[in-house]
Amino acid sequence: MRMRRWMSWISLVVAISFVLAGCGGGSEGASGDGGPVTITLGGAFSSPAEKKIVEKQVAAFEKENPDIKVKLHSITDDYLREMQTLIAAKDEPDVFYLDSMPAPQFMKMGVLEPLDEYIKKNNVDLSAYETSLVEAFQWEGKTYGIPKDYSTLALFYNKKMFEEAGVKPPKTWDELRNVAKKLTKGNQKGLALHASLDRYQPFLVQNGGQVVDKQGNPTLNHPANAEALQFITDLFIKDKVADTPANLGVEWNGDAFAEEKVAMVFEGAWMIPFLKEKAPDLEYGMAELPVKEKKNSNLAFTVAYVMSKNSEHKEEAFKLLQFLTSEKGQQYVVDGGLAMPSLKSMGEKFLDKYPEREAFVKAVEYAEPYQYGEKGNERVDAFNKAAESAILKKKPAKEALDEAQKQLK
Amino acid sequence: MNAQPTTVGTKPAARRRRSGLFSDPLMGYLFTLPVIVSLSVFLIGPIIYAFFLSFQSFTFLDPEGAQFVGLDNYLKLFEDERFHRALFNTSIYSLGVIPVQVSIALVLALIVNSKIKGKTFFRVAYFLPTVTSTVAVSVMFLFLFKKDGLLNHFLGWFGIPARSWFDDVTFALPSIMVMAVWSTVGQFMVIYLAGLQDIPDDLYEAAQIDGANRWQQFWYITLPMLKPTTFFIVVMSIIGTFQVFDQMYVISGGDGGPLDATLTVVLYLYNKAFKDFEMGYASAIAFFLFCVILILTLIQRKFFGEEMRM
Amino acid sequence: MKRLLVRVLFYTIVIGYAVITVGPFLWSLFTAFKMTPDINTLWVPLDRLTLANFENIVLSDEYPFARWFWNSLIVAAIVTAGNVIFNSMAGYALARINFPGRRVLFLIVLAVMMVPGQVILVPMYMLLSELDWINTYAGLTVPFLTQGFGIFLMRQFFLSIPRDLEEAGFLDGLSRWGVFWRIVLPLSKPALAAQTIFMFMGNWNSFMWPNLLTTSEEMYTLPVGLNSLYGEYDAFWNHVLAGAMxxxxxxIIVFIIFQRHFIKGLATTGLK
Known part of the structure; x- marks a missing residue:
């Protein structure tokens, strides 16, 4: 019968495939005695350009250390989820990326190898790195990671629109409001801003507020926070000079800026390669964030290299970690021109090369890392919801924040 | 006329006892052996493991630090307002999607099974949304439904003001429901189509001789004959809608926004497990959801009657 | 006159729905040809369209594209074949053979589908890691060779097949096994075709598991590979959509091939 022939074909395919499967897979871990040691390096590469930087760094490292081989493990989906899975199976890379936000949990849970001993032994000078970045990876007196790079926020402004309106980049909150008013006309808004703590925090802190107090308790409804949030909300509701990307019909602030729907956004250095691709002809400038009175504040988004506690080759792993964060390693970060290098000395080199990015480097001196303790994610969620209801539902900022604070309990 | 649907519909049940379903344990186990092995190793094992986690305060970052907390995780479900919101959203989603999905699928299956011109084209056309991966579908809809997108242009002709559908507290969930119906109907259409092909033609011929019109044929032959298929589709639909995750994950960027309007149970579970590091609580949510789906399925079985005996 | 009106209405619905399903698809195809600065422009003149997004995928020398395609093909073929065979066998037993534990087994098949997969992601990975199956074809295929959905689907179909032919088979002296292979399966072509389409489709598009279970580029399947190619700039919808298309x-090709069997399924069996 025809049916049988069909089925036998399928069986044949299955049989062949299994033979292939046998050959294809499982050819791993050929590091016998005496041979080179293999270190796995795990990361979430946010662009082909970033991956290229790491590949170049690794190549340089391998050249210097012929007895150490580095295998890249690129994680493309939800990084946190995959990392937890790998850690649960004790399959995690020896050295891997860790973002500042989930870092407290990782440090507390004893997943990471404390680096203090290695730092001492290999004479790494932590004070050569931007302080706020290093602090993000310290927990109860121990250091667990060395920051690889960072970005702060800057004010991106559309030069043409500013010229037409005859205004200069705003330096204070009042100027921000006035400039935004002048830049709003027709379908064009002054400012695109999404309702989220990762943009609002600098304003809260400038106003004397805080998200988490010194004891690590959340203080979302701090009066100064409410005042700052109200100021931002008013830009949306009262003055109608700001809007969310969603309302502008775009994915994110970057799109709104690239499509010239707004004159200003607060974004990080990731905007630069984005704009180059998306709006190559757009003329724009970058300035430091406007300040309320005198107190500067900014956010530092940073990622560190950390070492797994389960690594079987810790000495070699640290060698790699040290190289990646050394001047030699960070030269590739400078050349790549994506994020800013974490070493102060390299930051200067970076500025020589990209003087227009001064605003980002200046801000790191007074920036706080994007990190809110072990329950960071929950706190950010709660704040964002408060901000959303203040803007979308026109709820008074204080009320919204009180509610958010209550939810955290 | 008296086109009793029961001629074929229930006869097997009666006959089954006489001849067909004789007991044959050896063959029964032989036929199911691969499935039994595979299920036990790759699903039941991990599920039992997760079940144990639901009684612990647990994170994969520190399995040794786990603590037995008894029913605490389950009790917490009753107080957790965000969880209630997620359950509410999921129920609305499910209630809205299932009936629409099933009826459209049936109608389309009837259409592409009839003698229309260009049958193959319509089959492929109706199936297209199903073959496209969820992520791509979500991207497409984000595109079509955005403020200056195609949909708003179209609605503008009728004087309906443009809005940003997926970011609107009121319209975000309904918009995703529309998308879900659009993208899953093709799958159920194909199942119905296969079910329709399984109905022997002589039933219709006999009915025609009895003088039954098209509508009567549909009502007394097609529908009863499709009962097992419909049962299957409704159960799958319940499971699918109550476990909805991908669409919300992509469209809300993982947070279930705006203002939790698109927060579903599985999305909440996912965030608890992998962002807040509360795997124990996440497991409790999973097994609560399991119970909800199980109960709905059992009710479903009652509704469809003895025919679907298990 | 009334008949004509009904016909017109019928075809309006038929064509109207086709527009709804094909429209977004064509729109995505169109977007996949747009240049990046044009993504958000509604209408782009045809001469501004470009093949670059597709070229970027297929011709990129950095990415072992042919290899990913091959991986996807092997994995999808094995998984589809396994599911078609094993699910049919189990579905048949659950529908037709009486054995102790049958009802329990069916309930379990149903029940495991009701547990959200996200909760067993990690335990599953730990298990496969114990077996040393991470980053191998075995890990990508063996755990997925059967599936509740498929078993349930086949069971429902076998329930609706008339048993007379099976009984005739027994009278002819065929064993249970013979009846299944020679009589039941050929009768079930529509269902087998439907199952093949679903399993192939599901596996071909599957991202979460292959992404978790592969650690090196040469083992990626297409969706994983494409995803690694896009990276974080997922706002470049033209690239994403080109990949999706x-x-x-x-x-679609698999669908076109197997949907024919829905029709042939009946025509060739002599059931008529």
Whole structure:
């Protein structure tokens, strides 16, 4: 019968495939005695350009250390989820990326190898790195990671629109409001801003507020926070000079800026390669964030290299970690021109090369890392919801924040 | 006329006892052996493991630090307002999607099974949304439904003001429901189509001789004959809608926004497990959801009657 | 006159729905040809369209594209074949053979589908890691060779097949095994075709598991590979959609091939 022939074909395919499967897979871990040691390096590469930087760094490292081989493990989906899975199976890379936000949990849970001993032994000078970045990876007196790079926020402004309106980049909150008013006309808004703590925090802190107090308790409804949030909300509701990307019909602030729907956004250095691709002809400038009175504040988004506690080759792993964060390693970060290098000395080199990015480097001196303790994610969620209801539902900022604070309990 | 649907519909049940379903344990186990092995190793094992986690305060970052907390995780479900919101959203989603999905699928299956011109084209056309991966579908809809997108242009002709559908507290969930119906109907259409092909033609011929019109044929032959298929589709639909995750994950960027309007149970579970590091609580949510789906399925079985005996 | 009106209405619905399903698809295809600065422009003149997004995928020398395609094909073929065979066998037993534990087994098949997969992600990975199956074809295929959905689907179909032919088979002296292979399966072509389409489609597009279970580029499947190619700049919808469109074509081909069997299924069996 025809049916049988069909089925036998399928069986044949299955049989062949299994033979292939046998050959294809499982050819791993050929590091016998005496041979080179293999270190796995795990990361979430946010662009082909970033991956290229790491590949170049690794190549340089391998050249210097012929007895150490580095295998890249690129994680493309939800990084946190995959990392937890790998850690649960004790399959995690020896050295891997860790973002500042989930870092407290990782440090507390004893997943990471404390680096203090290695730092001492290999004479790494932590004070050569931007302080706020290093602090993000310290927990109860121990250091667990060395920051690889960072970005702060800057004010991106559309030069043409500013010229037409005859205004200069705003330096204070009042100027921000006035400039935004002048830049709003027709379908064009002054400012695109999404309702989220990762943009609002600098304003809260400038106003004397805080998200988490010194004891690590959340203080979302701090009066100064409410005042700052109200100021931002008013830009949306009262003055109608700001809007969310969603309302502008775009994915994110970057799109709104690239499509010239707004004159200003607060974004990080990731905007630069984005704009180059998306709006190559757009003329724009970058300035430091406007300040309320005198107190500067900014956010530092940073990622560190950390070492797994389960690594079987810790000495070699640290060698790699040290190289990646050394001047030699960070030269590739400078050349790549994506994020800013974490070493102060390299930051200067970076500025020589990209003087227009001064605003980002200046801000790191007074920036706080994007990190809110072990329950960071929950706190950010709660704040964002408060901000959303203040803007979308026109709820008074204080009320919204009180509610958010209550939810955290 | 008296086109009793029961001629074929229930006869097997009666006959089954006489001849067909004789007991044959050896063959029964032989036929199911691969499935039994595979299920036990790759699903039941991990599920039992997760079940144990639901009684612990647990994170994969520190399995040794786990603590037995008894029913605490389950009790917490009753107080957790965000969880209630997620359950509410999921129920609305499910209630809205299932009936629409099933009826459209049936109608389309009837259409592409009839003698229309260009049958193959319509089959492929109706199936297209199903073959496209969820992520791509979500991207497409984000595109079509955005403020200056195609949909708003179209609605503008009728004087309906443009809005940003997926970011609107009121319209975000309904918009995703529309998308879900659009993208899953093709799958159920194909199942119905296969079910329709399984109905022997002589039933219709006999009915025609009895003088039954098209509508009567549909009502007394097609529908009863499709009962097992419909049962299957409704159960799958319940499971699918109550476990909805991908669409919300992509469209809300993982947070279930705006203002939790698109927060579903599985999305909440996912965030608890992998962002807040509360795997124990996440497991409790999973097994609560399991119970909800199980109960709905059992009710479903009652509704469809003895025919679907298990 | 009334008949004509009904016909017109009928075809309006038929064509109207086709527009609804094909429209967004064509729109995505169109977007996949747009240049990046044009993504958000509604209408782009045809001479501003470009093949670059597709070229970027297929011709990129950095990415072992042929290898990913091959991986996807092997994995999808094995998984589909396994599911078609094993699910049919189990579905048949659950529908037709009486054995102790049958009802319990069916309930379990149903029940495991009701547990959200996200909760067993990690335990599953730990298990496969114990078996040393991470980053191998075995890990990508063996755990997925059967599936509740398929078993349930086949069971429902076998329930609706008339048993007379089976009984005739027994009278002819065929064993249970013989009846299944020679009589029941050939009768079930529509269902087998439907199952083949679903399993192939599901596996071809599957991202979460292959992404978790592969650690090196040469083991990626297409969706994983494409995803690694896009990276974080997922706002470049033209690239994403080009990839999605590219991936969709093989599934459409499988669908076109197997949907014919829905019709042939009846025509060739002599059931009529």
């Amino acid at each position: 590219f991936m969709t074509i093989p599934v």
